[in-house]
Amino acid sequence: MATEKARTQTIGAVRRSFAPWTDPAATPLIRFDNVVKRFGEFTAVDHVSIDIYEREFFALLGPSGCGKTTLMRMLAGFEEPTEGRVLLAGQDLAGVPPYRRPVNMMFQSYALFPHMSVAENIAFGPKQLGMPKGEIAGRVAEMLKLVKLEKFAQRKPHQLSGGQRQRVALARSLATRPKVLLLDEPLGALDKKLREETQFELMDLQMDLGMTFLIVTHDQEEAMTVADRIAVMNNGVLVQVAPPSTIYEAPATRYVADFIGDVNMLECKVESCANGDVHLASSVTPAPIEIAQSVEANPGDTAWLAIRPEKMRISLDAPADMTRNCFTGEIWDIGYLGDLSIYHVELPCGTPISRAWWSGRFPGKTRFSSPSRRAPAWS
Amino acid sequence: MNKNLSWFNVTSLALGFAFLYIPILLLVIYSFNASRLVTVWAGFSFQWYVSLFQNEQLIDAAWVTLRVAFISSLVATVLGTMAALALTRYGRFFGRTLFSGMTYAPLVMPEVITGLSLLLLFVAVGFERGFWTITLAHITFTLCFVAVVVQSRLVTFDRSLEEAALDLGCPPFKTFFTITLPLILPAVLSGFMLAFTLSLDDLVIASFTTGPGATTLPMRIYSQVRLGVTPEINAACSILIGVVTVAVIIASIATKRAEKLRASEERAAARG
Numbered sequence: 001m002a003t004e005k006a007r008t009q010t011i012g013a014v015r016r017s018f019a020p021w022t023d024p025a026a027t028p029l030i031r032f033d034n035v036v037k038r039f040g041e042f043t044a045v046d047h048v049s050i051d052i053y054e055r056e057f058f059a060l061l062g063p064s065g066c067g068k069t070t071l072m073r074m075l076a077g078f079e080e081p082t083e084g085r086v087l088l089a090g091q092d093l094a095g096v097p098p099y100r101r102p103v104n105m106m107f108q109s110y111a112l113f114p115h116m117s118v119a120e121n122i123a124f125g126p127k128q129l130g131m132p133k134g135e136i137a138g139r140v141a142e143m144l145k146l147v148k149l150e151k152f153a154q155r156k157p158h159q160l161s162g163g164q165r166q167r168v169a170l171a172r173s174l175a176t177r178p179k180v181l182l183l184d185e186p187l188g189a190l191d192k193k194l195r196e197e198t199q200f201e202l203m204d205l206q207m208d209l210g211m212t213f214l215i216v217t218h219d220q221e222e223a224m225t226v227a228d229r230i231a232v233m234n235n236g237v238l239v240q241v242a243p244p245s246t247i248y249e250a251p252a253t254r255y256v257a258d259f260i261g262d263v264n265m266l267e268c269k270v271e272s273c274a275n276g277d278v279h280l281a282s283s284v285t286p287a288p289i290e291i292a293q294s295v296e297a298n299p300g301d302t303a304w305l306a307i308r309p310e311k312m313r314i315s316l317d318a319p320a321d322m323t324r325n326c327f328t329g330e331i332w333d334i335g336y337l338g339d340l341s342i343y344h345v346e347l348p349c350g351t352p353i354s355r356a357w358w359s360g361r362f363p364g365k366t367r368f369s370s371p372s373r374r375a376p377a378w379s
Numbered sequence: 380m381n382k383n384l385s386w387f388n389v390t391s392l393a394l395g396f397a398f399l400y401i402p403i404l405l406l407v408i409y410s411f412n413a414s415r416l417v418t419v420w421a422g423f424s425f426q427w428y429v430s431l432f433q434n435e436q437l438i439d440a441a442w443v444t445l446r447v448a449f450i451s452s453l454v455a456t457v458l459g460t461m462a463a464l465a466l467t468r469y470g471r472f473f474g475r476t477l478f479s480g481m482t483y484a485p486l487v488m489p490e491v492i493t494g495l496s497l498l499l500l501f502v503a504v505g506f507e508r509g510f511w512t513i514t515l516a517h518i519t520f521t522l523c524f525v526a527v528v529v530q531s532r533l534v535t536f537d538r539s540l541e542e543a544a545l546d547l548g549c550p551p552f553k554t555f556f557t558i559t560l561p562l563i564l565p566a567v568l569s570g571f572m573l574a575f576t577l578s579l580d581d582l583v584i585a586s587f588t589t590g591p592g593a594t595t596l597p598m599r600i601y602s603q604v605r606l607g608v609t610p611e612i613n614a615a616c617s618i619l620i621g622v623v624t625v626a627v628i629i630a631s632i633a634t635k636r637a638e639k640l641r642a643s644e645e646r647a648a649a650r651g
Contacts, residue, residue, distance in 0.1 A: 172547070
């Protein structure tokens with residue numbers, strides 16, 4: 001138990017100190033250079049530039065149809081960019097067919113060869129490289145051990161469960177020791193519990209192998225969990241590239257704020273802006289709103305205030321300091337989720353319905369008969 | 380399974396089967412007839428089977444038919460599979476609609492027209508008619524059946540399997556033979572079987588494109604029937620029916636067994 005904890009702490013420490021993207025001297029392993037991909041009239045990827053560094057766990061995040069899979073397929077070699085370049089270790093990949101790229105992909109459907117056993121599936125890649133027979137056997141055994149499927153070597157894919165198939169697919173794509181592993185929605189077909197376990201397994205594996213992983217996902221929790229950095233995409237355009245904490249705490253646009261996690265959006269007017277202190281006024285509350293964010297704004301601008309639910313505090317009595325950053329409203333609904341509860345609060349002007357999470361700091365068994373007038377406050 | 384088989388269901392089932400199988404049953408029964416006259420029963424006998432195997436004309440015709448069927452269905456399977464691949468894989472290439480229309484035209488074309496046009500072609504280019512012209516003609520008209528069968532399999536084929544092979548360093552040509560072909564093999568084989576049986580019992584196109592020295596079994600039977608049905612022909616047909624029936628039964632048992640095995644293994648995997 002203790003060693004387990006120590007190990008997690010080291011990994012955490014390594015992860016925190018790993019930030020090659022802040023080092024201007026570091027050369028990226030993968031570079032998408034102003035890449036455009038059009039399918040007829042439709043622009044799937046629109047002038048995207050991303051640098052991905054060695055040993056990085058990088059996530060492409062966005063709703064379906066945002067171009068993230070197309071971007072990955074251009075790296076794998078299944079699509080050629082219409083404009084721009086894709087570079088791997090400084091080499092332009094244009095015209096290099098997929099079977100000559102040192103990049104392997106784990107497919108969403110796993111794409112296991114149904115007529116081959118688990119061992120044959122894993123041996124497929126090394127065989128293509130012309131590895132000697134004995135070495136292939138050793139590599140297969142090593143991979144089976146890595147994904148804990150030693151007993152299943154002779155099974156056919158249809159004799160495995162979903163989670164086992166996923167691990168075979170992972171082992172197969174790692175067997176040739178590619179420079180980069182691409183994961184296309186790798187956990188999409190697993191149930192929630194297994195998915196969460198597998199996310200941590202993937203992180204450990206990436207750390208142990210010291211490889212570069214590029215994952216495509218539409219699941220923001222998955223991206224937040226596994227990735228060193230996340231690129232949020234929408235409609236083929238890159239919206240923000242940043243570590244998970246930056247994406248969450250300082251989203252670049254309304255789209256990112258809304259897409260990652262739960263958020264309350266309020267339209268405000270900028271009153272003043274100086275030294276990182278922004279004063280806002282909103283029609284939903286008479287009290288002024290003061291925030292400490294380094295943003296450029298002019299008085300009179302319209303601004304959108306995004307408040308994370310867990311950063312709000314709800315109280316039944318009016319807070320002592322009612323001069324700033326507080327709202328009054330009525331609690332409409334409470335959703336009890338165990339570790340936290342979701343409060344639906346309607347603000348007095350009627351329209352904006354706010355949502356607050358609150359992790360059980362209400363005294364005991366207080367129940368509200370909704371609708372009842374209460375005073376939620378936040379700071 | 381269904382306990383309340385109504386009298387209506389029973390009757391329609393019986394009528395249906397009677398309609399389908401009484402003619403065939405009659406043929407088989409009369410092939411064991413001792414009499415020379417086809418319609419008069421004179422006791423049980425194997426004599427027509429014996430004389431069948433002494434009839435060199437019929438044996439020759441059967442041999443020609445089998446060779447034509449084997450060669451033509453083999454070539455048709457290769458060409459039909461290639462056509463199916465081109466039609467499913469290469470999206471919208473120039474002339475795709477025309478190509479697919481032309482592949483399937485022989486499917487609906489009256490055999491007389493196919494036969495006549497092939498005859499005209501062979502005459503025009505001065506090709507000596509015989510064994511090879513029949514074979515060529517059979518390739519032409521069975522190719523589209525193979526293409527249809529293989530294409531229906533390719534439509535449901537998961538392309539990511541091929542992409543995975545490419546991704547793992549396998550060049551396209553090798554990918555086709557190690558991944559695609561083994562997986563579509565059942566469809567290719569059933570296309571081959573279909574082409575083989577179509578070629579085996581074709582009369583019209585073979586009659587148009589044949590020449591001296593190349594007579595297929597259906598042509599021989601047809602020409603003999605015109606002179607009067609002999610019980611020998613009945614015996615020949617009974618053997619054909621027997622062979623086909625056994626083949627069909629074996630094939631269906633094999634598929635059922637494979638399916639059952641697969642289903643039970645999948646259940647076992649799902650349990651963990």
